[in-house]
Amino acid sequence: MNYLKHVEESCIDCGLCTKNCIFLEKYKINLKDFTKREDLAFSCFECNKCQNVCPKNLNGAFVSNALRKKNPKYKFVKLTKEHYPYRNLPYKKKRSEDILFLGCNFPAFYPKTSKKLIELFKEKGFDFSIDCCGKPVPSTGFKPSISKNLSEEIKSKKIQRIVTACPNCYHFLMNKYDAKIISIFQWLEEYDYIVNINEPxxxxxxxxxxxxxxxxxxxxxxxxxxxxxxxxxxxxxxxxxxxxxxxxxxxxxxxxxxxxxxxxxxxxxxxxxxxxxxxxxxxxxxLGIDEEVDNNFFKNAIKGKFLS
Incomplete structure (x- = not known):
């Protein structure tokens, strides 16, 4: 069934979604009303709070996504995230059972921590990748595509696990490639690299x-x-x-x-x-670094492109 129709037929007008979302509250609508507001397609933050409180398990992000597909926008976002301009240059095609997938924002905002992670992976004989997972693309309304770069890397390097530094990468990449997706925290735990935080x-x-x-x-x-x-x-x-x-x-x-x-x-x-x-x-x-956010995004992204 069309998801917009599903929401229209399932919503019981309880108002919980509106009470828990500043976007819905601003426009005085609930999820059922939202299905008819194509003009607000790109106003939803897709945080999933509405689904968490909805007794019918309805999801505003799915409504937003369905509306956005009718009139996609931000083609520049689609192009740059599918072909990330700051992707690090091609690496040697050596076997790497694990690969550190840093994503795009993490290495740009946390360059020192990224460098440390790359060093740890190299010590274990593993490679790394700086690239966008493609998650922003569905938010534009355009159809997302599988990354040919990542697919080729998995095949040529015989990658078994993609280790993500970003929660968005972790959830978006899950079940899309012929490799297991794990978080950087699982990897650090496996190799006993974590310094515990005992204080509140x-x-x-x-x-x-x-x-x-x-x-x-x-x-x-x-x-x-x-x-x-x-x-x-x-x-x-x-x-x-x-x-x-x-x-x-x-x-x-x-x-x-x-x-x-x-x-x-x-x-x-x-x-x-x-x-x-x-x-x-x-x-x-x-990792014992506790790096502050570095807001020199483009400077760090360009440097990351030439890391090897």
Whole structure:
């Protein structure tokens, strides 16, 4: 069944989605109303909070995605994310059972931590990749495609596991390639590289892992005294490309947490919240580096392109 029709027929007008989403609240609509608002297709942050509270398990991100397919936008995003211009140059075609997949934002915002991870992988005889997983493409409404670069790498290097530094990469790449997807935290744990955090910390959960917490299952073993105190903030403000249409809402989400100390495991969340807070990326902290967000994105991205 068409998902828009499914929402129209399943919604019971309870209003829980509206109460829990500043986008729906702003326009005084629920998910059923949203199915008829093609003009708001790119206003949804795709944070999945509506599905989490919906008694019928309806998902606004799916509604948004269906509406966006009718009139795709941001072709430049599609082109640059499918053919990431700062992808590191081709590596030697040597066997690498594990490959470190740094994604695009992590190495650009955390260059020192990325360099350390690359060194650890090299010590074990493994290669690395700086590239975009392609997750932003579905948010444009255009049809996503499988990365030929990654597919060829998996085949030529006989890669068994793709180790992701980004939660978005982890969830987006899952079941798309002939290699197992694991998080960097699982890999660091396997090789006993994690420095435990014993003091209480406040964690902001990135949208892609907030409700299933697959990645966090490993993290919590090494940061057991965590607090989940940021539940009223649905998104860092970067989700679903919505900040392009809803810049005010995006800033409201980002600024909803101010003057606090945040631990997270998403580089994009780190970048957004660093405007108002002291932010720690858990991968960096676990390595004993605790690097601050470096906002020289293009400078770092260009440097990353020539790492070998």
């Amino acid at each position: 910390i406040n964690i902001f959960f990135p949208c892609s892992d907030r409700y299933n917490r697959e990645i966090f299952e490993v993290i919590k073993r090494h940061a057991p005294n965590y607090n989940d105190k940021f539940t009223s903030t649905n998104c860092c403000g970067a989700g679903g490309l919505a900040s392009k249409c809803e810049s005010e809402l995006a800033n409201d989400m980002t600024s909803s947490i101010k003057d606090d100390e945040i631990y997270t495991y998403c580089a994009t969340c780190s970048m957004r919240f660093s405007k108002y807070n002291k932010v720690h990326h858990l991968a960096s902290v676990f």
